[in-house]
Amino acid sequence: MGSAAAGWLQLGLLVVALAVVHRPLGDWMARVFTAQQHWRVEKLTYRLVGVDAGAEQRWPTYLRSVLTFSLVGVLVLYALQRLQGLLPLGNGMAAVEPANAWNTAISFVTNTNWQGYAGESTMGHLVQMAGLAVQNFVSAAVGLAVLVALVRGFVRRGTDRLGNAWVDITRAVVRLLLPLAVLATVVLVLGGVVQNLRAGGDVTTLTGGSQFVPGGPVASQEAIKELGTNGGGFYNANSAHPFEGPTAWVSLFQVFLMLVIPFSLPRTFGKMVGDRTQGLAILGVMGLLAGISLALVNAFQAGALPEGQEVRFGGPLSSLFAASTTLTSTGAVNSMHDSYTPLGGMVTLFNMMLGEVAPGGVGSGLYGMLVLAVVAVFVAGLMVGRTPEYLGKKLGRREMTLASLYLLTTPAIVLTGTAIAIAVPAGQAGMLNSGPHGLSEVLYAFTSAGNNNGSAFAGLSANTPFYNTALGLAMVLGRFVPIILVVALAGKLAAQGKVPVTTGTLPTHRPLFAGLLTAVVLVVVGLTYFPVLALGPLAEGLS
Template sequence: MSDTWAGLLQVAALVLLLAVSYRPLGDYMAHILTTKKHSRVEKVLYKTMGVDPEADQTWGTYLRSVFAISAVGVLLLYTLLRVQHHLMMALGMPKVNADLAYNTAASFVTNTNWQNYSGENTLGYVAQATGLAVQNFVSASVGIAVVATLIRGFTRNRTDRLGNFWVDLTRVLIRLMLPFSIVFAVILVACGTVQSLGDHMTVVHTINGNQSLYTGGTASQEVIKLLGTNGGGIFNANSSHPFENPTAFTNLIEIYLLLVIGFALPRTFGKMVGSHKQGYTIVSVMAIIWLGSLIFSTFFEVHHHGINLADGHAALEGKESRFGIPASTLFMTSTTLTSTGAVNSWHDSYSPFGGGAAMFNMMLGEIAPGGTGSGLYGILILAIVTVFIAGLMVGRTPEYLGKKIRPTEMKYAALYILTTPAVVLVFTGLAMALKGETASISSGNLGPNGSPSPHGFSEVLYAFTSMCNNNGSAFGGLSGNTHWWNTAGALAMMFGRFLPMIWVLALAGSLAKQKPVPETEGTLKTASPLFAGMLLGTILLVVGLTYFPALSLGPLAEGLH
């Protein structure tokens, strides 16, 4: 009962913090993306990079800029991991093998942070701080830059120009990510999160004698891994480790960090399109999905069927006793509905329906509120689909925010919606078809003939759902550090990140070329509870039709067994 009340209080405090942040942070991000003024630091950076900050780019040029910085990021991070044993503060760590280095580089550049390694046993401080942490900043800022182009597609008319990628990226980094991270790193340090670049901490008088503990610049990396919805932790235990997440208060702060930008971006959208009601409509749908998932997963963790679990009054395996069930499901819901992937409990230990909820959250496209930028552009594309469906129902050309939704726009929207599920299901099918790769599934989830059980299938489905949606969390029973899994996983993460971006930017370019359409009596009111309900129904219907067959073979089959 005390855990229940503590969980309710934490949810209430979290909602209050997010509500208080919604307007000022949303307005500030809108200012960052629209102001004509450049700071002195930014001007120096533009000059150093050879960038003309006044030059607007077409969607194709903007996309090439995204690809360029991402390709350079993968190459530099891969090289850094391969030579880390020659770097200072390597702590005696050897170089990372080639396929794991490739997987890790792709993971952090795509904002996924899938980790096929234990951080404290694999990476030195330089690799953590100048390799992984830098990509945490950059990949998160890229997502916000891309959603800015889609919003400009609605606000600009008769043009093929959508802004300057290098200006958007620089402003988000310098004006948002860096100051936010510094402030909250200080808060986490004050609350007990470790921050040190010294050698291993030696602990004496333990049961097993002296122990040497890895510390690292934990607090500073903890903030950006959450704020940027990245998720990769310094430690293998991630946010369940007391060095990363020592108290119930830091647990609340960490959940706030991973949600705050995603929930504030609809305000940014509303301000940039000139209608705050549009932002309220979008954020209300996000909040309903988030709250519904939280209630569902908490219920099945507290009331899980089975004699042993019923006697224990909950499914407590894999959960931190410091947090209990409610604070664990709150973290799980928030991290899988964003593209964060950080965990404070072991998702593989959740009940079938609780683990299925985590999977379903990612299958939604992580839009409630989703990753930094990617969540908003995902739900806006679903809003376009909703408007199109409504237009078909009444027999008129659909319009959204003064722009017609023509076959061209719908082709881009359809490609966006279909790309990620296609990659998820194709890679899952390959993994299940290749008998040698099913050995990566924990032996307890293999049948007597070596074929995976429903939970074994769920481990594979969860893995590719997580990688393709750039989440990074996993069911712990899967051993992914093999040549095939590292290579296939890296490809899945890059396809899941960059293919959808192509359709988003192409859609933005198509919208920007249109002339505005005046609102008439027949125009669908998109800033209304009716439209919010239609959007919610479209989201659930699209995901249900796409993933239900796969879910029925995994968590549903296991839960109904």
């Protein structure tokens, strides 16, 4: 079978698989976050942490719970890395250097999973399992909790309560992420992904040499890494490593894991707001943007040299993986994006600059798209001279201020960080390339960090005190400032009553609004980032 035919077959199988699980998984997630009963294991968890599961929280309390939970996660993960040399299953690894430990702790707690180190030579099995893998679960759960809070803001009327953050996070892990991760782990092990607690050993290569091959609990971490749109990798080569991605069908399954929850969440949204067509409209926009991205990556990579591509997978699957990992907030790779054509690499950059909303990260993708929907409704209201309304909620000055700040936060982080890095000697020292490609590598790093993606152009030496600190700050601000704004917006919306539907109300479930929302997403990103893209990948691609 030719490469193009194989690519179409892989895409077809992926679309069918996502379509099959869309309804049952979307409905199940809606039940998870609206059920009144608590499971026994959940009740035990609440007692252990001293949480009153029956007490609903005002939006400032909900927000403090999310931020406190994340802060504790950073401290625990940092401590595990610094104490690694004293812990069991350390495989003889020394304590992680402070700046690298800070960066990694921030990275995994913020769902970024940026790695400035080689996993197999830096992290022992206990830190991988009890530190990194645990954060893969709970950071994804935090994204789901924030999304659910925003959806409740649209649903509820005249209240200052958004639910309970501790309950939402616990349910996301216990009822959704953990069961799915167990199933995914079994599939990955059957596909040949390594799962053991051995440190590894020396093997004889085909040329008669000797090479140390590390083992480890790879499949279990790989499952939640993709399922929670976390990213990172047990090994430095990430999903291109034969222990992480042994075959093409396993790599395609990993793409499915990245997309399955984000593409099912619009169904959850429709169920929770009581109008499934609203979810279909959002899903349509996500699908359209994803299709455009994939088509462009394939077009720009067609005929390119296979440098940076895993030959076992081929061009189409590498392009599909690259588009999926940057359209979500996953950041895992089965090929090296720095080796793509300049315009092919630009598409992966642009995917992240969209805010990763097509379909985006677990939770974060949909709440980002809903904020953009608020902006689209406001733009439509200006066109017809009406007060904008979305899902029965009036969008006034306070709501639009929060939405506007949300849209401006990440570009400010990305562009400011990039400018500082290329202006100061400490940032220039890590640049292995100059000119447009060097700018693209630095821009990619800050775009990845600010949007909590975690993938990288490989030509930047980022494991330095400057980049560990700067990218760590970008991850913190890129994760938590938008969360603050989203939860505050949810609180403002929940306090409102319901605005009655009239003949002048803009229908937000029809193709016209979907088209407007698509245009808003593309125009907002285009106007913000086009100048720096013109100086980087566009200049390189057109030269």
